Amino acid sequence: xxxxxxxxxxxxxxxxxxxxxxxxxxxxxxxxxxxxxxxxxxxxxxxxxxxxxxxxxxxxxxxxxxxxxxxxxxxxxxxxxxxxxxxxxxxxxxxxxxxxxxxxxxxxxxxxxxxxxxxxxxxxxxxxxxxxxxxxxxxxxxxxxxxxxxxxxxxxxxxxxxxxxxxxxxxxxxxxxxxxxxxxxxxxxxxxxxxxxxxxxxxxxxxxxxxxxxxxxxxxxxxxxxxxxxxxxxxxxxxxxxxxxxxx
Amino acid sequence: xxxxxxxxxxxxxxxxxxxxxxxxxxxxxxxxxxxxxxxxxxxxxxxxxxxxxxxxxxxxxxxxxxxxxxxxxxxxxxxxxxxxxxxxxxxxxxxxxxxxxxxxxxxxxxxxxxxxxxxxxxxxxxxxxxxxxxxxxxxxxxxxxxxxxxxxxxxxxxxxxxxxxxxxxxxxxxxxxxxxxxxxxxxxxxxxxxxxxxxxxxxxxxxxxxxxxxxxxxxxxxxxxxxxxxxxxxxxxxxxxxxxxxxxxxxxxxxxxxxxxxxxxxxxxxxxxxxxxx
Numbered sequence: 451x452x453x454x455x456x457x458x459x460x461x462x463x464x465x466x467x468x469x470x471x472x473x474x475x476x477x478x479x480x481x482x483x484x485x486x487x488x489x490x491x492x493x494x495x496x497x498x499x500x501x502x503x504x505x506x507x508x509x510x511x512x513x514x515x516x517x518x519x520x521x522x523x524x525x526x527x528x529x530x531x532x533x534x535x536x537x538x539x540x541x542x543x544x545x546x547x548x549x550x551x552x553x554x555x556x557x558x559x560x561x562x563x564x565x566x567x568x569x570x571x572x573x574x575x576x577x578x579x580x581x582x583x584x585x586x587x588x589x590x591x592x593x594x595x596x597x598x599x600x601x602x603x604x605x606x607x608x609x610x611x612x613x614x615x616x617x618x619x620x621x622x623x624x625x626x627x628x629x630x631x632x633x634x635x636x637x638x639x640x641x642x643x644x645x646x647x648x649x650x651x652x653x654x655x656x657x658x659x660x661x662x663x664x665x666x667x668x669x670x671x672x673x674x675x676x677x678x679x680x681x682x683x684x685x686x687x688x689x690x691x692x693x694x695x696x697x698x
Numbered sequence: 699x700x701x702x703x704x705x706x707x708x709x710x711x712x713x714x715x716x717x718x719x720x721x722x723x724x725x726x727x728x729x730x731x732x733x734x735x736x737x738x739x740x741x742x743x744x745x746x747x748x749x750x751x752x753x754x755x756x757x758x759x760x761x762x763x764x765x766x767x768x769x770x771x772x773x774x775x776x777x778x779x780x781x782x783x784x785x786x787x788x789x790x791x792x793x794x795x796x797x798x799x800x801x802x803x804x805x806x807x808x809x810x811x812x813x814x815x816x817x818x819x820x821x822x823x824x825x826x827x828x829x830x831x832x833x834x835x836x837x838x839x840x841x842x843x844x845x846x847x848x849x850x851x852x853x854x855x856x857x858x859x860x861x862x863x864x865x866x867x868x869x870x871x872x873x874x875x876x877x878x879x880x881x882x883x884x885x886x887x888x889x890x891x892x893x894x895x896x897x898x899x900x901x902x903x904x905x906x907x908x909x910x911x912x913x914x915x916x917x918x919x920x921x922x923x924x925x926x927x928x929x930x931x932x933x934x935x936x937x938x939x940x941x942x943x944x945x946x947x948x949x950x951x952x953x954x955x956x957x958x959x960x961x962x963x964x965x966x967x968x969x970x971x972x973x974x975x976x
Contacts, residue, residue, distance in 0.1 A: 500847050527853050538848040541840075552852040555754070604852075 451476040451640050452497065452608070457506035458664075459492055466492045468664030470506070479634055479641040481651045483686065484661035485695065490644035491535065493661065494610050497642065498530050499523055528556065531601030531609040535616055537593035539585040545572070545596050546581035552604045571599040574636070575629055591622035595629065602633060609633065611643035615650045627653045648687055652676075660686060662695070733857070733938070734931050737865055740858040755863060762867025766829050767874055774824055778879035781816060782808060782886025790895045801895055805905025808887035813910050813918045817880040819966050822925035825872060826958045830933040833864055834954035837937025838947040846938070856938070865930045872926035873919050880918065917973045924969060925962050932958035 452474040459467040466489035474480045484490050495501045497508060499515070508515045515526055539548050549568045553559060559567075568581060575595040585593060594614065601609055614630060615623035627650050633639055645651050651658055652672045659669040660683050668675070668683045675683060685693030744755050785808050794801040837860060840846050849856050884906065891897040936954040940946045 495847065498851055500850055524853050527851060530851065532848070532851045534844045534848055536843055538844040540845055540848070551854070556853055600852075 451511060452642070453507075453509040454493075454497070455507040455509070457493070457496065457508070458504045459489070459496055459501060460504055466664060467496070467503070467506075470661070470664070470666055472659055472666055472669075474640060474642055475657075476640055477634075477638060478656040479630070479643065479654050481655035481658045482642065482644045482661055483646060483648070483651050483658055484644075485686070486646060488661050489664055490646075490661055491612050494532075494612050494642065494644050498532055498610060499527065528604060529607045531604065531606035533594070533597050533601050533609065533611045533614055535613040537585075537590075537597040539588075539593055539597055539600070541585055543584075544581065545577075545583050545585075545588075548585070548596060549581075549600045549603050551600065556604065567603060568599075571603050572596070574602070574633070575599045576625075591618045591625070594618060594622075594626060598626075598629060598633070602637060602639075605637070606639070608640045608642065611641065611645075613645055613647075614643060615645065615647045620649075623647065623650060624653075626650075630654045648689070662686075729939075730931055730935050733935050734927075736857045737861050737931065737934065740855065740862050741865060744858065744862050754859075758863035759866050762863045763871055765832075766825065766864075766867045767871030770825055770828055770871070770875055771878065773828060774821055774875050774879050775882045777820060777824055778812075778817065778882040779886040781820060782812060782883030782888075783890045785811060785816070785883070786887040786890035787894065790891060790897075794895075801891075802897060802901050803905055804887065804891045804895065804897060805902035806909035808891075809884050809906035809910050810914065812883040812887070813880050813914050815918075815966070815970070817883060818876045818918045818921040818925060819962065821872065821876045821879045822922065822929065822962045823959055825868070825875065826929045826955055826962065829868065830929045830958050831951045831955050833930075833933035834937040834940075835947055835951045837934065838940030838950040841938060841940045842943055842946060857934075861930075861934050864934070865927075868926045868930045869923065872929075873922045876919060876922040913973075913976075917969075921966065921969050924965055928961050928965060929958045932961065 452472075454470055454472040457467050457470040458465075470493060472480075472482075482490050482493065492501060496503050503516060506516070510526060510529075513522075515523075518526060539545075540551070543551070546565075546568050549571055550564050553564050553567060572578065572580065575598050577592065577595055577599070580588070580592070580596075585596070588596065611630065614626050618626065630641065630643070631654060634641055641654075643651075643654060655672050657669065657671055658675045659666050660675075660680075661667070662682050668678055668680045670678065675687065678684060678687075681694050685695050691697060744751055786804055789807050790801045790804045793803070793807075837846075840860070846856050846860075849859055888899065888902050891902050892899055933954045936950040936957070940950040942949070
């Protein structure tokens, strides 16, 4: 469904992505693991065209998206939902306005229908009667769930999760993992998650890929990753400070 | 040979250290003009689409008008009143000391200075400090908390959604505030000249009326339009360029206020020269 070919991205002299090759199949959950600062979020933002790659191609459903024009880009974006690391809810808007933001702008629906979709999506993430609240009145976990409701409000085909369990307690992290699995089942979504939380990665992944020094250094199912003999993967999944990955 | 290489390396290093900031400056100026173009195009798109304007932008534009205009009234009025008073004291005392009886021209001097220069410039600087800083900080915070990225993923253009209501708010309210500043400054001048310098009200207002023409009022108000554009573009530019957490927000806020204030003062000189031609 999504094919990333030889992707490069630099910020000045900082070469973040140095030839990433990755294929994400329809309906699967691909989890990209790697140390903080390895470019996982940059890769995610490049997929959704928030950042333009310096070199390389991104193919989506047989189309080269890197060469797409403005209109094609807009149509492409409508097929994605993104859950940002810090939820990225709009502070000045209520929960209802946040969740319905895309619906109001892109779909010409009557207000009753919008209200129904908002209620339904909030219920899917386990929230009720909070439509009138503002992001500042919500806990970290609730913000993430509202952001997830916003991401799925437009019925996307692909959902991107940027560190979905960062900044929440372990119980809430597990609840978010369950939600990700639930979303996949109910909405038949293709998902891409980046995380360094191995508990979460093992739970939600169909396949995992490790990003190190701007390249994918290993890929496989959670079981294959656990058995991997690649010293980089072994060090990362065991969480050891000793090994080929140097602390900077 | 070695000596020549060393000289050459030093020369290019020296050249780089001079050229780099100049290139960066041109890049910044280019980015500002690109943003201005995007902002004007987005404003045109919204104003020519009544459905969009009514459904998505009417409320935010009104909110910005209140934040820029109504909320700035106390600070603008106080400053204008006391500026008019100080101007009258300084001018009255100085010219009277030089030429006996010349303080009767105080109405002409105070009002002309206020309407042509001090009203628009002081208002613009005050609004830049109050509104421009808040605008840059707010947009900067949105940038570092990925709200701007979230807008893009929801197919909303950040310049349109964030920039246009603020731009229209400032563009409409700056001339209104300037008019209020002119009126209060003039009243301040009248208070001092009547009660402190002993000049009759008729002399003060007659002086004002005989000197200040429509062209002066137009010149002052049109300046305030240009200042509104300058304020807005610097605040938006610095806000959208924010990086590096809370420190970055602080840097953007300071940068927006300093750059906009300096540009307003420079633009004032050139606009004055331009109007002098007509």
